[in-house]
Amino acid sequence: MNSTEHPEEPIDEQAIRAEMERALEAMDAAPADPSEEQAQSEEEPQGGSGDPHLHSGTILSVQGKEVFVELGPRSQGVISSDEFDQPPAPGERYEFTLVSIQDGLWTLSRKEARVLATWKELAKGKSVKATVIGENSGGLELKVGPVSAFMPASEIALNRVEGFAPFLGQTMICEVMEVSRRRRRVVLSRKAVLQRERREQRERTLLTLAAGQVVRGRVEKIEPFGAFVDIGGGVTGLLHVSNISHKRVADPASVLQVGQEIEVQVLELKEGGKRIGLGLKQLAADPWDTARERLRAGQVLRGRVVRLADFGAFVELEGSLEGLLHRSQLAPERVNRVEDAVKVGEEVTVRVQAIDVENRRISLSRLGEHGGLLGADDDAGGADVGRYLDAGSGPTSGTNLGALLREALERREKKGR
Numbered sequence: 480m481n482s483t484e485h486p487e488e489p490i491d492e493q494a495i496r497a498e499m500e501r502a503l504e505a506m507d508a509a510p511a512d513p514s515e516e517q518a519q520s521e522e523e524p525q526g527g528s529g530d531p532h533l534h535s536g537t538i539l540s541v542q543g544k545e546v547f548v549e550l551g552p553r554s555q556g557v558i559s560s561d562e563f564d565q566p567p568a569p570g571e572r573y574e575f576t577l578v579s580i581q582d583g584l585w586t587l588s589r590k591e592a593r594v595l596a597t598w599k600e601l602a603k604g605k606s607v608k609a610t611v612i613g614e615n616s617g618g619l620e621l622k623v624g625p626v627s628a629f630m631p632a633s634e635i636a637l638n639r640v641e642g643f644a645p646f647l648g649q650t651m652i653c654e655v656m657e658v659s660r661r662r663r664r665v666v667l668s669r670k671a672v673l674q675r676e677r678r679e680q681r682e683r684t685l686l687t688l689a690a691g692q693v694v695r696g697r698v699e700k701i702e703p704f705g706a707f708v709d710i711g712g713g714v715t716g717l718l719h720v721s722n723i724s725h726k727r728v729a730d731p732a733s734v735l736q737v738g739q740e741i742e743v744q745v746l747e748l749k750e751g752g753k754r755i756g757l758g759l760k761q762l763a764a765d766p767w768d769t770a771r772e773r774l775r776a777g778q779v780l781r782g783r784v785v786r787l788a789d790f791g792a793f794v795e796l797e798g799s800l801e802g803l804l805h806r807s808q809l810a811p812e813r814v815n816r817v818e819d820a821v822k823v824g825e826e827v828t829v830r831v832q833a834i835d836v837e838n839r840r841i842s843l844s845r846l847g848e849h850g851g852l853l854g855a856d857d858d859a860g861g862a863d864v865g866r867y868l869d870a871g872s873g874p875t876s877g878t879n880l881g882a883l884l885r886e887a888l889e890r891r892e893k894k895g896r
Contacts, residue, residue, distance in 0.1 A: 487531065504765070506552035533574045533595050538567045548575065556585035563589070566819060579882040596657025597624040601658045601665060609667055610650045614643040621653075626665060628653075637677070685752040690745055693762065698739045701732050708743060708757055716755035718743060725760050725767075726799045727785065766799045770836050773797070778831045784824060787817050794829055794843060795808070802841030804829060809845055810853055 484676045536548035546567055558575065560566060566689065567573070574596055575587040601607065609628055609894060613620035619630040623728040630653065632640055640646075653667035654675075688694075696710035705719040720731050728734055734739070746756040772794075782794035783803070791805040804827070821827065830852070832842040845853045 508805045531773040532576055533592055533599075534577060535572055535574055538571045540569055541567060547759060549572075550575075550585065554585070555583075556587040558589065585658060588819070594625045597626045601626070601655055601660075602656050603658055604651055605655050607655060607667070607673060608650060611646050611648060613634045614647065619643055619646060621667060623665065623667075627663070628665035631667065634855050637670060637673050681713035681752075684714045685748070687712075688714070688748060688752070688755070689744055690747055692745045694745060695740065695742050696757070698735050698737050698741065699750070701737060703730070706731050706735050708741065708853065710743070710755075710757075714752070716745070716757040717862060718757040718759055722746070722756075722758040722760055724799075725763065726795065727793075727801065729786070763861050767836060767839055768839075770800060770834060774800070774831055774834055774841070776831055776833055780829055780831065781826060782829055782843075783826050784821050787823060788820070789817065792817055792821050794827060796829075796841070800841060802829065802831070802843040804843045804845055808843065808853065833888050834889050 491866075508703055516811065520857055534550055536550045536754065537684045539546075539547045539549050539555070541560065544560050545751045546558050546560050546563070548558060550556050556575065556577070573589060576591040578586040578588050580586070607623050609621040609623045609630075609632075610619050611619050617629075618632045619635065621628045621630055632643075634656070635643075651669050652672050654671040654788060655665065655668050656668045656671070657664065657666035659665075669674055672777050694710045696708040696716070698706050698711045698716060700707040703720075705717055705723070708718050709715050709716050718731075718735075720728050742758060742762060743757040743759050746758045746761070748856075780796055782796045784792050784804075786793045786802065789806075791803050792809065793801050795801050804819075806814050806817055810818065814820045828846040829843040830846055830879045832844050834841055847853050
């Protein structure tokens with residue numbers, strides 16, 4: 480080769496492969512030779528199953544291991560009884576494939592017929608029964624009858640699956656996601672079937688639910704705004720934090736646990752059941768219903784500080800009621816920051832100033848360790864304290880009942896002398 484010759488072009492294997500594919504397709508599409516079709520019609524019985532490779536036949540007789548089958552007019556075949564799951568009986572019909580012919584008697588097979596029949600039944604979106612026969616790194620290996628199939632790990636269950644071993648040997652209903660007879664490829668999904676069953680079950684359950692109904696459920700998930708509760712039948716409702724307890728709940732996780740079984744009341748169903756509101760506190764007695772009988776103005780109680788605000792502290796009293804201890808009532812001196820005067824969890828002695836049941840409010844004042852009002856213009860000592868202040872002696876605010884009592888005792892002792 481000299482410098483004037485063109486170099487040899489590289490072989491385009493992809494183009495050659497594509498051309499071969501087109502040639503094969505053309506061969507498949509070409510009409511058959513009429514003489515061959517005539518010969519086939521004379522030799523082979525009509526299939527009658529819609530698949531030219533499958534032929535229906537009726538059992539004529541069973542002689543030992545040999546089963547004789549009528550395939551059509553003037554056409555018979557024989558097959559081993561080992562190819563049947565159960566011994567066949569005369570009159571039963573099966574599908575077969577033709578293996579060979581000798582002396583006018585066809586040798587038949589059911590193994591290939593089963594494969595062909597299964598492929599014929601497989602279609603995308605159809606439900607099939609499959610048996611798990613193995614596993615690999617990506618999912619499960621299954622059999623749909625005699626046809627091999629595959630199930631990706633993401634399609635095994637509704638939730639993530641950690642291990643495949645528990646599924647080995649199981650027979651399950653699956654949905655066909657992908658099927659290609661030419662590529663011998665079948666992809667299945669059990670998750671799609673479970674999702675469909677869950678939707679159907681949810682629809683049936685929603686028909687039985689109504690506002691006010693009490694149901695039992697399991698806490699499924701906890702969020703800062705509340706908890707999702709599975710009430711069965713594929714239905715999940717929201718238990719909002721405001722409906723957990725008559726007490727104020729800052730964190731639902733402090734009251735509920737995932738997996739906990741609880742009874743809740745259905746409060747509302749919206750958007751056809753897409754949004755279901757649940758209540759827990761509605762099943763307990765409302766402490767405000769008996770607040771008038773249990774509390775009165777002037778009553779002295781012990782309480783626990785449950786939360787702080789810029790304007791004061793909220794104190795939990797007996798019976799799950801909360802009262803407000805205003806910032807002006809926290810200490811004898813002016814309080815700029817509530818947290819400097821009182822802490823969450825601290826126990827304090829308070830006096831009920833006023834009760835407003837309609838608006839669910841209780842106003843409190845704080846008592847000192849000796850019983851005197853802190854930060855108030857008047858004192859819990861009643862008329863004696865008022866006369867003490869009118870006399871101009873002693874402190875002008877935050878008067879202490881203990882101090883008054885001691886002074887009164889001292890005066891009495893002096894008189895007795």
